[in-house]
Amino acid sequence: MKKHFDYIVVGGGISGCVLSYTLMKYGASVLMFDLPKENKSSAVAAGLWNPVVLKRMKKVWMADEMMAELHTVYPDMERWTGSEFFDPIAIRRVFHNAGEQNTWIELCDAPAFSPYLEDSISPLPEGVVGAFESGQMKGTGRLNVLGFMEAMHAALRKEESFREERFDWNAVVRDSEGVDYKDVRAHAVISCEGAQMALGKESLAQDGFSPVKGEVIRVKLDKPLKNECIHQKHFMLSEENMEVTVGATYAWDGFDKGPTKEKKQELEEHVSKVWKGSSKTLDHKCGVRPATKDRRPLVGPHSLAHTWIFGGMGSRAVLMAPYLAKVLVEHFMYGTELIEECLPKRFH
Numbered sequence: 392m393k394k395h396f397d398y399i400v401v402g403g404g405i406s407g408c409v410l411s412y413t414l415m416k417y418g419a420s421v422l423m424f425d426l427p428k429e430n431k432s433s434a435v436a437a438g439l440w441n442p443v444v445l446k447r448m449k450k451v452w453m454a455d456e457m458m459a460e461l462h463t464v465y466p467d468m469e470r471w472t473g474s475e476f477f478d479p480i481a482i483r484r485v486f487h488n489a490g491e492q493n494t495w496i497e498l499c500d501a502p503a504f505s506p507y508l509e510d511s512i513s514p515l516p517e518g519v520v521g522a523f524e525s526g527q528m529k530g531t532g533r534l535n536v537l538g539f540m541e542a543m544h545a546a547l548r549k550e551e552s553f554r555e556e557r558f559d560w561n562a563v564v565r566d567s568e569g570v571d572y573k574d575v576r577a578h579a580v581i582s583c584e585g586a587q588m589a590l591g592k593e594s595l596a597q598d599g600f601s602p603v604k605g606e607v608i609r610v611k612l613d614k615p616l617k618n619e620c621i622h623q624k625h626f627m628l629s630e631e632n633m634e635v636t637v638g639a640t641y642a643w644d645g646f647d648k649g650p651t652k653e654k655k656q657e658l659e660e661h662v663s664k665v666w667k668g669s670s671k672t673l674d675h676k677c678g679v680r681p682a683t684k685d686r687r688p689l690v691g692p693h694s695l696a697h698t699w700i701f702g703g704m705g706s707r708a709v710l711m712a713p714y715l716a717k718v719l720v721e722h723f724m725y726g727t728e729l730i731e732e733c734l735p736k737r738f739h
């Protein structure tokens with residue numbers, strides 16, 4: 392006899408974890424397949440969430456809805472897993488010129504921005520170098536992504552809802568009611584395979600991705616940095632033991648090359664420019680962001696029957712996944728509308 396699950400979720404990165412939790416919250420049963428050791432994006436993500444694109448001082452698409460959902464979902468997931476991974480911290484924007492400082496002051500009073508920007512300009516923290524002062528964001532923070540994924544995988548394992556194995560799309564048999572997969576029967580299968588949908592030969596194929604490689608370094612400073620994230624072209628995120636994560640870089644090729652000397656040098660030069668003291672690089676990692684050609688996520692039905700996609704969140708999965716998971720799951724449960732701009736069929 393086959394084991395019945397409502398949904399098979401393929402991929403246990405940020406997208407798959409948030410979606411699985413949301414499905415269960417709405418009463419559905421889930422079986423997740425994941426290869427945690429092969430994860431190259433969530434596993435290196437700094438985990439920051441921020442509703443404003445700091446370079447251009449523009450709000451992220453649907454930022455208000457996403458911020459509201461995020462502040463409910465991750466704390467709920469902490470309670471469900473019995474682990475801590477949600478860490479609200481300020482992001483500090485260091486201004487490069489007087490114009491940026493003036494824009495900040497103007498936006499502080501604008502209703503769309505006032506929930507997210509502190510209305511005073513503040514001096515740079517001890518040890519940080521910059522010609523101008525800085526502004527601090529409100530409601531921002533970081534998710535400890537590795538801890539989050541480990542906690543979710545462990546909680547799913549306890550419910551016999553997690554399999555650490557490669558999902559073989561060739562073994563899916565579709566009929567009018569749902570899918571069979573080896574010993575499992577489900578209503579539908581949802582791909583949360585990240586950039587593998589564009590780069591991997593064994594994942595579900597989907598058009599519209601434009602993957603972006605990113606690299607980060609972990610650095611030990613000679614003095615502690617306050618628990619916050621300093622944004623000054625690159626970010627410098629405070630960690631334990633006087634360490635900081637510095638990143639991230641952007642590249643549209645070299646996905647198989649691993650971490651590169653050039654990007655390491657770019658990040659180390661950044662640290663030497665913005666930090667007064669000395670520093671030592673401890674670690675250097677890379678990953679591939681599942682970005683799309685039009686910078687909108689991919690959430691909706693795939694062209695194959697009973698097959699769905701949840702991903703394409705580029706460099707903002709922490710911010711976007713909770714709200715988008717709610718939209719998809721409410722569509723499954725109540726037949727509510729999906730978001731037109733996110734439908735995968737736009738790339739068919």
Ligand SMILES: Cc1cc2nc3c(=O)[nH]c(=O)nc-3n(C[C@H](O)[C@H](O)[C@H](O)COP(=O)(O)OP(=O)(O)OC[C@H]3O[C@@H](n4cnc5c(N)ncnc54)[C@H](O)[C@@H]3O)c2cc1C
Pocket residue numbers: 401402403404405406407424425426427428429430431432433434435436437438439440556557558559583584585586587593594604605606607638639640677678679680681701702703704705706707708709710
């Ligand atoms: C350097 C860097 C820094 C970043 N910083 C941030 C940040 O601060 N904040 C933020 O929000 N985002 C950040 N991102 C982006 C973030 O990492 C991605 O948006 C996010 O991780 C995507 O998650 P995902 O679950 O969609 O995909 P992934 O993390 O790629 O997860 C997909 C999972 O599916 C598994 N898988 C694939 N195929 C199969 C299969 N056939 N069978 C079983 N398992 C399978 C993989 O092993 C993997 O575990 C950063 C990215 C990089 C590279």
